[in-house]
Amino acid sequence: MAGQLNPCCSSSTSAFSASKFQHESSCFSNQFIILPNKTRSSKWVSRICSRNYPRKHFELKSSNGYPLNAVAFQNGSMGKPLEEQVPSSGSGEAEATLSITVVGASGDLAKKKIFPALFALFYEDFLPENFIVFGYARTRMNDVELRNIISQTLTCRIDKRENCADKMEQFLKRCYYHSGQYNSEEHFAELDCKLKEKEGGGLSNRLFYLSIPPNIFVDVAKCASSKASSISGWTRVIVEKPFGRDLESSSELTRHLKQYLREDQIFRIDHYLGKELVENLSVLRFSNLVFEPLWSRNYIRNVQFIFSEDFGTEGRGGYFDNYGIIRDIMQNHLLQILALFAMETPVSLDAEDIRNEKVKVLRSMRPIQLEDVITGQYKGHSKGAKSYPGYLDDPTVPKGSITPTFAAAALFINNARWDGVPFLMKAGKALHTKRAEIRVQFRHVPGNLYKRNFGTDLDKATNELVLRLQPDEAIYLKINNKVPGLGMRLDRSDLNLLYRARYTGEIPDAYERLLLDAIEGERRLFIRSDELDAAWALFTPLLKELEEKKIAPELYPYGSRGPVGAHYLAAKHNVRWGDLTGED
Ligand SMILES: NC(=O)C1=CN([C@@H]2O[C@H](COP(=O)(O)OP(=O)(O)OC[C@H]3O[C@@H](n4cnc5c(N)ncnc54)[C@H](OP(=O)(O)O)[C@@H]3O)[C@@H](O)[C@H]2O)C=CC1
Numbered sequence: 001m002a003g004q005l006n007p008c009c010s011s012s013t014s015a016f017s018a019s020k021f022q023h024e025s026s027c028f029s030n031q032f033i034i035l036p037n038k039t040r041s042s043k044w045v046s047r048i049c050s051r052n053y054p055r056k057h058f059e060l061k062s063s064n065g066y067p068l069n070a071v072a073f074q075n076g077s078m079g080k081p082l083e084e085q086v087p088s089s090g091s092g093e094a095e096a097t098l099s100i101t102v103v104g105a106s107g108d109l110a111k112k113k114i115f116p117a118l119f120a121l122f123y124e125d126f127l128p129e130n131f132i133v134f135g136y137a138r139t140r141m142n143d144v145e146l147r148n149i150i151s152q153t154l155t156c157r158i159d160k161r162e163n164c165a166d167k168m169e170q171f172l173k174r175c176y177y178h179s180g181q182y183n184s185e186e187h188f189a190e191l192d193c194k195l196k197e198k199e200g201g202g203l204s205n206r207l208f209y210l211s212i213p214p215n216i217f218v219d220v221a222k223c224a225s226s227k228a229s230s231i232s233g234w235t236r237v238i239v240e241k242p243f244g245r246d247l248e249s250s251s252e253l254t255r256h257l258k259q260y261l262r263e264d265q266i267f268r269i270d271h272y273l274g275k276e277l278v279e280n281l282s283v284l285r286f287s288n289l290v291f292e293p294l295w296s297r298n299y300i301r302n303v304q305f306i307f308s309e310d311f312g313t314e315g316r317g318g319y320f321d322n323y324g325i326i327r328d329i330m331q332n333h334l335l336q337i338l339a340l341f342a343m344e345t346p347v348s349l350d351a352e353d354i355r356n357e358k359v360k361v362l363r364s365m366r367p368i369q370l371e372d373v374i375t376g377q378y379k380g381h382s383k384g385a386k387s388y389p390g391y392l393d394d395p396t397v398p399k400g401s402i403t404p405t406f407a408a409a410a411l412f413i414n415n416a417r418w419d420g421v422p423f424l425m426k427a428g429k430a431l432h433t434k435r436a437e438i439r440v441q442f443r444h445v446p447g448n449l450y451k452r453n454f455g456t457d458l459d460k461a462t463n464e465l466v467l468r469l470q471p472d473e474a475i476y477l478k479i480n481n482k483v484p485g486l487g488m489r490l491d492r493s494d495l496n497l498l499y500r501a502r503y504t505g506e507i508p509d510a511y512e513r514l515l516l517d518a519i520e521g522e523r524r525l526f527i528r529s530d531e532l533d534a535a536w537a538l539f540t541p542l543l544k545e546l547e548e549k550k551i552a553p554e555l556y557p558y559g560s561r562g563p564v565g566a567h568y569l570a571a572k573h574n575v576r577w578g579d580l581t582g583e584d
């Protein structure tokens, strides 16, 4: 097929003709040698080699074991079982084109995150030489109009602005648009034609990003699968949250998606897993002797996962009201971080080994009790001349809604490592600050010689490890220290790893990491269906109870620290919220 023109398209111009492999790459230990390569960007090769994942050296392989640039014959459909696909091998094959289709390209997320992330990957040479990007949505527009829209949100990295305009132009030239309905096989067949035309009839790998409301996920999966999947390479689909709104609807969504896609083709994104500090959590824990042995009930008193935003639903109230903060943040972002934090040591860094451990810990969690949860909703508030609207003032929110915009919960893990340790979560909108962090509060030092120097409140003297995911990424450890001088006065000081002071490069956006992983077939940071089931199984009974009992949320003023109920909840479990001590 390589080099043939696509008979179904009117135009016969091909943007990229298939090229022969012109390079060999070799990764050895931590070094990689890239032999002459005219067709592939060097970072695209080197990232794969340099990552510490259990990839096979010496060849580019996706985590399903196939070379990234090789062909897997799929008989024209995505539904064919993996083992029936025959990977081709050897040299002499043409290099595949990577086609990325953003479904819902006219939407907020596409503009705000997906196109900018793709551009950043291109700018940083992480995309293969032959790639194209398609936008797909119902909105009528042409390629130029799409390019105009996305050019407004593309930015270059702060530290390398020189070639920015050039790079943007090169990127935008690879962006195309097709307008169609989400449930029209005919329109997806047209998209397929355009894709083939741009792919030049050669080998292609196709990635679809479903940046659309969840009620149309299945329609798109069906149409893309039957009419626009790659016939020569892999086809993968990234699915955005929400994955259902309870265990039942989530299982139903999974069941429907699996009619058209295999599990290994579905990449369920949770963008918090793509954040730098979340990625670093396992490194910190498993590669430091000062932490690894401490990671259990023997030394850790409690763990806190805190998310706060200093703005309300502003414009997204329609979506939000159907979900609430527990579904929007806790059941996914915070629980995913908790699972990574608390899992047992995986057998390896392989995606399946890690996800197996995450599922195990999620399934070991004690059902959440209503009395271990408090909910809140922000109300309007005036400060000087400025007034801030309440949640119910959002015109897209139904009158009298009792949807929580804040929640705090105490969770427990019923296993030997974590028995009795409270894992506290707190998430809220319209609070006094924007931040996301993990706080680990350690136990008292037994028989502490300096006890009398701490006064009566020994808790204040315990160590606390903080991973600040955002803003201003940092890891710091609160320790007790002698104040210099002739006396013996102690204070609390921080051993502080502030990223912007330690590292010069800009931290990539979570969507960049996750898109690149999906392109590489690396599933470690995506949610497997059994993980999703376990997460919903934990939260669904609580959500049902809150809704059935119509539990009214405690009101808190916009811009405040949230409902006081959160303090009582923490106190009930002998915990003090680390973010509210006034120490940082
Ligand atoms: N925006 C964000 O910050 C985040 C979004 N998400 C999730 O990502 C996905 C996309 O988000 P976002 O871009 O904000 O969504 P949008 O509401 O902007 O929708 C994306 C596109 O889908 C089409 N669309 C919207 N509503 C409907 C409908 N009822 N029926 C058919 N098509 C529709 C529209 O395109 P057209 O009319 O041109 O077809 C729209 O441009 C959603 O699942 C969302 O929950 C997740 C995390 C954060």
Ligand SMILES: O=C1O[C@H](COP(=O)(O)O)[C@@H](O)[C@H](O)[C@H]1O
Residues within 6 Å of the ligand: 271, 309, 328, 436
């Ligand atoms: O998934 C979501 O996340 C955002 C917060 O993401 P962040 O990366 O900016 O912290 C949140 O605002 C939104 O409500 C939620 O759906």
